[in-house]
Amino acid sequence: MSKPRKPKGRPISGWLILDKPVDFGSTEAVSKIKWLFNAQKAGHAGTLDPLASGMLPIALGDATKTVPYVMDGRKIYEFAVSWGEERSTDDLEGEVTAASDARPDEQSIRDLLPKYTGTISQIPPQFSAIKIAGERAYDLARDGETVDIPSREVEIFRMTLLGVTADKAHFEVECGKGTYVRALARDFGRDLGCYGHISELRRTFVAPFAEEKMVPLADLVALEEIEDRDERLAALDEFLIDTAEALSSLPHLPVTDDQAHRLKMGNPVILRGRDAPLAEAEAYATVRGKLIAIGEIGQGEFRPKRVFG
Template structure:
């Protein structure tokens, strides 16, 4: 009789790891790998990066997962390499080639079209995306050869700079609002240039307050876990509220903390008049997030479980 494998007990770890997502991994595959390395009970990521993309992917564990949705709304920065002269089904290098055209654009030509894509623009999401139509992800419909009407969405490109031109490859730096598709942006720029284009490379350099300098490679995490153990990776865990540093802090007394943690709105020290806030107790411990109500009280929204 085969010996039954003993399931290892997961650890209740909380915090955020900024992963430098490797090429070829889906965001979920990267999350599950790091969660296994950490031996963490619970984990979630903060918005998908395509398998083709690398770079900043904040991964939330334990109590930090309660605040991951607020990181989804964060602005992002990317560096991308456009392949001119070739359009593909997915608008990136993973798709099948749709059309090839000769490339005769100059650096000046590229510079001349970029202003039209800066600021507030309308963008049609690609068919190969996780957006849903009647409950079905668009990429599943696209794989079946279907194309459906997609409504143009408002996005903001706060920075779009030409970094380099190397033959038919163009490197761009992009800073944008949530929901922006770099594949659609590159495809639209290629159409404007008249030769078409797709994303050959994509690297996310910033997501909200996190940048690439804080990111840890998967190889480093694997090596450390193999040399030592899962606990050795705890040194890379940032505090659960590290993605909310732009929110005001409200400090509560021991008395107020008790009632707040039991669902009651309370008065806080140096509280703003409105908006979302980070809440700390009398021992300077983060205990959750709240929202200011019309009475000037901090109403609890998401609480940190006390150990």
Template sequence: MARRRKGRDISGWLVVDKPAGLTSNAVVNKVRWALDAKKAGHAGTLDPEATGTLAVALGEATKTVPFVTDALKAYDFTVTLGAATNTDDAEGEVIATSDLRPSDDEIKEALHAFVGDISQVPPQFSAVKIDGERAYKRARDGEEMEIAARPLFVESLLLLDRPDADHIRLEMVCGKGGYVRSIARDLGRALGCLGHVHHLRRTWSGPFEAAKGISFAQIEEMARTPELEQFLLPLELGLADLPEVRATAEGAARLRHGNPGMVIAQGLDYGEDCWASFEGQPVAVGSYRGGELHPSRVFNL
């Protein structure tokens, strides 16, 4: 018999402003414990030394994680010019250096090549799988791997500041699967000066913003108290990029059992993804087909 998972059935989102030095999973585990939640997950990993938006989904909100993961997200990061590292960030060993320092205009011109639909090779120290094993595990053993390039959509990449000759501050808005460390590495190569990430912060991810998030210290201070629950955001925020339709009473009953149900909608195309609510509660998400929602996920609230 499978062991029953302990904890409360609590659903919603807790947006954490992740500090440096913690893994994303460590933050999720702390949130799960602090709220005594039965189920929790996050909508997009941040490197341990990165800070900023980590949206933690609880309970039924975990079913909306893919929609947040697919949404655009923004990063504010600093690149150190003149040195490449084996991890493409400041935590790694320097493997090459350069005395060349490009001008601001040269940097702005080079950024154009990284906007739009681009191909990107993940860092050697990354969580991508190579023959079933995480790349970072092989990299730690000194192995150099051929990692296939992956598509990435970059909406914008801007030069925000140049505090000194060796550092530039950039802002990138991109889609799913982007490695900021790869952008820093490839930009440094394109400029001929080499480069790696010095500091990285995710300022927002889909509908969630670091500026409105709760700190890790606050989570520890308010753990296992009602005060922490006041920071919970509704499940449906994870569906912010999808249109909402209204289920009829009969439709809601059918949807809750995983069957197509009648909904009231305007301006939707056949086959368009959307989510249905009934009496202010999310019921299901799925595909709109001529007056009915065909559910792919059902919310048990």
């Protein structure tokens, strides 16, 4: 019987909040970070199109277990809509599918914004990762197929007009999971009777990570000049954020060393005391600041669902 293959790379865990450059795909960015950090595992929370820049949270090691909690968080984008053309991809990459000489005035744009605030119905772009009969919409679109993508509800918490020029308007949007900013640009243009597409897009926030946590890719790549491997990796590790920071929206339960040992074995721990939480669908436990488990609280116990090394 063959021995299990030893994983390649270091068993490091944590979040890197990458400032992704334009013309760099999300998958490509994850691969680059995994290689730079010599990490065993890596994944990202929320894809950014190659033409978009900004915050791309990348999870290394055990932090990949917390990706769903970041995927569900609020996001903030700054974007520009160029008027006069609708495109097949709803951004600069696509072919022009409709055109108009009309241009909206500032007041018309402002009057439109309340329609795009709150819970709205949105049809994702033809070039999107939505699955249609088991296939990605963008694969069908590349094959020349026009697919009927059903509308879905998304949450827009805030839509702000930042500035207007003759052929373009700049916006900032705070939105929930699953919102396509490209679709907003498309629908703005249709409602204003002038057509439109995304010409600039930058993500500045993914809850719970603040904008100042972002690290430019160039800063990380520059560390390749450090010849000593251990010194180079230590310098890179300084940019990592603790895994538990992704769980700041959940209730926190500090535990003792003995309780932590039980949780690592997959066993529940009894919660005692007047201040012990009574019931929580999800919470996370730490020992001396280190993440041990995500689980549920009920009937006087914390029951682990995901355990961290």
